[in-house]
Amino acid sequence: MKIAVDAMGGDNAPKAIIEGVEEARDLYPDLTFDLYGNPDKIKAVITNQDRLKIVETTEEISMGEEPVRAIRKKKDSSIVQAAKAVKEGDADAFFSAGNTGAVLAAGIFIVGRIHGIDRPGLTSILPIAKPGSKRQNFVYLDTGANAESKEKNLVQFAYLGKFYAEKVLGVANPRIALLNNGAEEDKGDQLHKDVWQLLNTEKELNFIGNVESGDLLFGKADVIVSDGWTANAALKATEGTAKMMMTLIKDGILNGGIRAKLGYLMLKPVFHRIGQEMSASTYGGAVLLGLKAPVVKTHGSSDATAVKNTISQIRTMLKTGVIEETVKFFNQNNE
Template identity: 40%
Template sequence: MKIVVDAMGGDLAPEQIVLGAADAVKADNSLEIVLVGAKERIEDVIKANGCSADGLSVVDAADVITNDDSPTMAIKTKKESSLVKAFDILMHDEDAAAMVSAGSTGAVLAGSVMKVRRIKGVSRPALAPILPTLKEHGVVLCDCGANVDCKPLYLMHFAIMASGYAQLMFGIQNPRVGLLNNGVEEHKGNEQTKQAFELLSGSDAINFVGNCEARDILSGNFDVVVADGFNGNIALKSAEGTAEAMLKLIKDGVYSGGLKSKIGALMLKGVFADVKHKMDYNSNGGACFLGVGKVIVKSHGASKRKSICASILQAQELAQKDICKKISEDISKYTETADAVAGSDQ
């Protein structure tokens, strides 16, 4: 399977991206990875690190899209950038099944919509990271920033797409869907979530289990949590910031706590490493952009080789299991039902 990788996107590009790609082909030698970016620099990384070039090919790209670029404008005008060229290969090479980038989220989303196009029937594609939970598998949070102003029908589509994604990723039959809201009671919410609640709870297309307070996202009581991109982003970043703050407070406490604390911390090193790893959802793969015609995985901007490798293997799995076909079928099925008609009026 061929996967296109934007070798220049991300804070640690191209080095960590290239090393992650090399790790991925080592893990699965059926993979063919096309690295798009500054050819010489990429080849230098391969050589300097003694990586095998088997399974890796390089396509030169002279330009880079950064976080300072306007996403839509950059996709339109930076035709020689690694990201735009990666999209072009993804769309014109029939064998290319997926694309991975750790670059500007806005540009990856804009490029996905402009170059890859929406799946028929999907109102808005959405960004869906998988967060850790206290139970055996994670939870899909959808949307997380692609759509800041949403109609209730968009949230219904997010629920259908994320349910399909959760089925494939977690191997479960009937993912429990929650609606991110400011209380668990039915009547809770703002205008948007009240309308969305009605639509979600009235549909057989998903297994809607009710409102999810932000406090319960990580509880493991939900497999999917839907939200508009603004609220999903707030919930995600608040969780990230809190996890970071707590680790910092513990670290500061250990440093100022004298020898006893330092020894205690040494003895708990393994526990802290496990917790940090579990909370750092970025290291386990990327966020999938659901609802466009090919598999797009957005890896975190600070991704290191391990997380790039995980994102590539995740993209491969999603392409193998044909997430795009599943979404297309599920959305079609929903659109043909009566409740979709009600939803589209809202």
């Protein structure tokens, strides 16, 4: 299995990207990597070139560039060339920590949508808060690929999330929920009311109704679907709340006197575990589901651990054939 890597994308590129790739390479003998970018910069941080191939590109797409214009203008950028490798069958998946919009545009316009999918959905894998139990995750989409969506788009997101939960997370008959401003059937605007009715009639979906944003992380569903604007806003609010709580706890420890500091020392392993559970590095990247191959984007600030975990995620997608199952389903339903 070969992964095309945008080695130049991200705040810490190419160092963090290459370090993470090498860690993943050492873990998984069945993976090879094509590293797209500036050869001199890439070679300077590689420690072992086993199963790593450098593919020279002469352009880079920066974080602030307008996505569609950038991929059309910078044909020899690492993002465009890595995406082209997947389209042409020279690689099985595309990974980047670069400009999110450019990665999405390259995925849609170069790698291409699955026949029958109107709009791919950006999919995040998030933790479920279940104290004392083994860590579990859920599938959340669309987290930002589409600011506006139609009813059929959200139904398609539900199927995309179902296949991912089954194949990649190993969840049998995953529970599907619709993100809304209330749990009752008649809540929300007309879009959400109509989507509720459509999802409720889909016999192949285990639809359980609405879920509110305050319950996102509490395991009420295995797949939560929404339009991109709402899901992204709810996700950022959740992330902001978590950061605020950690800031308040840190301030309380630093300014709480000797007893607070002693208490922290006693609870340090607990804080460390919670930090790992909350870290974006733990859960891999966001997947653009609905494309003909895995296209996965991780945070621009990702470190080597996040890169390694995202590559592990991509490997699972490839080994379980989640894309092939999705293609088969939508082809059958659009004949």
